[in-house]
Amino acid sequence: GAVVSQHPSWVICKSGTSVKIECRSLDFQATTMFWYRQFPKQSLMLMATSNEGSKATYEQGVEKDKFLINHASLTLSTLTVTSAHPEDSSFYICSADIGGGNNEQFFGPGTRLTVL
Amino acid sequence: AQTVTQSQPEMSVQEAETVTLSCTYDTSESDYYLFWYKQPPSRQMILVIRQEAYKQQNATENRFSVNFQKAAKSFSLKISDSQLGDAAMYFCAYRSRGGNKLVFGAGTILRVKS
Numbered sequence: 001g002a003v004v005s006q007h008p009s010w011v012i013c014k015s016g017t018s019v020k021i022e023c024r025s026l027d028f029q030a031t032t033m034f035w036y037r038q039f040p041k042q043s044l045m046l047m048a049t050s051n052e053g054s055k056a057t058y059e060q061g062v063e064k065d066k067f068l069i070n071h072a073s074l075t076l077s078t079l080t081v082t083s084a085h086p087e088d089s090s091f092y093i094c095s096a097d098i099g100g101g102n103n104e105q106f107f108g109p110g111t112r113l114t115v116l
Numbered sequence: 117a118q119t120v121t122q123s124q125p126e127m128s129v130q131e132a133e134t135v136t137l138s139c140t141y142d143t144s145e146s147d148y149y150l151f152w153y154k155q156p157p158s159r160q161m162i163l164v165i166r167q168e169a170y171k172q173q174n175a176t177e178n179r180f181s182v183n184f185q186k187a188a189k190s191f192s193l194k195i196s197d198s199q200l201g202d203a204a205m206y207f208c209a210y211r212s213r214g215g216n217k218l219v220f221g222a223g224t225i226l227r228v229k230s
Contacts, residue, residue, distance in 0.1 A: 032216055038159075043207060043220045091159060097216050103149045103168075105218060107161035 003027055004096050006108035013084055014116055021079045021111045023094030029074035030096035034105065035067075038091045050077045084115040118143045120210050122221035129198045130229050136183075137193045137224050139208030147213040150184065150191045155223075156204040164206070167191065169213075195226075203228040 003026040013019050023033055032051050036044040048058045048069050056069035066088075068080040077096075081088055091112050095105040119142045129135035141150070152164040167175045167184050175182050179196045195202055208221040 034217070041205070041223075041225065043222050044161075046217060049217065093159075093161065095161075095218075103211060103213075104163060104166070105216075109158070109160045 002098065002104075002106045004030075004094065004106045004108040006092075006094055006111050008111060009109060010112045010114075012114045012116060015085055016083055018080055018082045019084055019113060021081075021092055021094075021113075023077045023079070023096070023108050025075045025096045025106070028096075028098050028106075030077075031074065031099040032097040033071060033077040034095045034097070035069060035077070035079050036093040036095070038093060038110075040091075044093060047079075081113065084113070086115045089113055089115045118145075118148075118210050118212070118219050120208050120219050120221035122206075122208055122224050124224045125222070126225045126227065128227045128229060129195070129202075131198055131200060133198055134194060134196045135198055135226065137195075137206055137208075137226065139191045139193070139221055141189050141191065141208070141210050141219075143189070143210065143212075145212055149211045149213065150182075151209040151211070151218070152180070152182070152191075152193045153207045153209060153220075154202075154204045155207065156201075161207075165193065198228050200228050200230060202226060 005024045007022045035047045047062045048056045050056045050071040052071045071077040093110045094108045121140045148169045150167045154162045165177045183192045205223045210219045
């Protein structure tokens with residue numbers, strides 16, 4: 001149980017285009033989902049916290065208009081990288097909080113974004 | 117704000133030997149959770165072990181155990197009988213009891229030699 005999926009696993013796009021990444025909790029409802037960014041051999045950097053039915057809370061320094069997050073249901077959150085540039089190339093990971101006092105976050109397998 | 121420090125960027129261990137990864141944290145809270153996550157080359161984050169701060173007993177999961185020193189704010193991970201499959205990046209993480217965000221350390225790359 002407690003499986004989180006991400007789609008796509010790898011995406012290549014041209015500079016200036018937008019890319020959408022989906023994060024789904026497959027067998028549980030996630031009240032809160034998180035989006036991280038990770039550069040090679042570095043730690044996970046929290047970008048934003050996504051709550052179902054409300055606006056995402058972005059971490060300091062993360063551009064809200066560039067990284068659009070939508071949490072339309074208790075099983076789906078999406079991250080859209082708008083007007084992507086090569087510096088947006090990175091590994092994006094989502095996680096989901098099952099809530100109800102359970103303290104564990106369940107992580108998706110990640111999405112590798114390459115912007116040409 | 118809470119911080120997590122992993123002072124060992126890389127560690128190496130011989131297969132079947134024991135290795136300890138260090139983690140210290142800073143917090144003014146008394147109740148929280150601590151975690152060790154493993155990130156293998158596939159980059160899927162895997163929970164290795166967790167510790168609840170109010171529990172004095174050190175958590176153990178098979179070959180993985182922790183040394184939790186609350187007063188010293190130290191949370192080290194011991195891997196016994198190391199296996200090739202243990203090679204990965206290991207992250208120490210902190211979470212407040214009342215919160216839901218994880219605060220990660222910088223990570224330690226563990227190499228296992230055969």
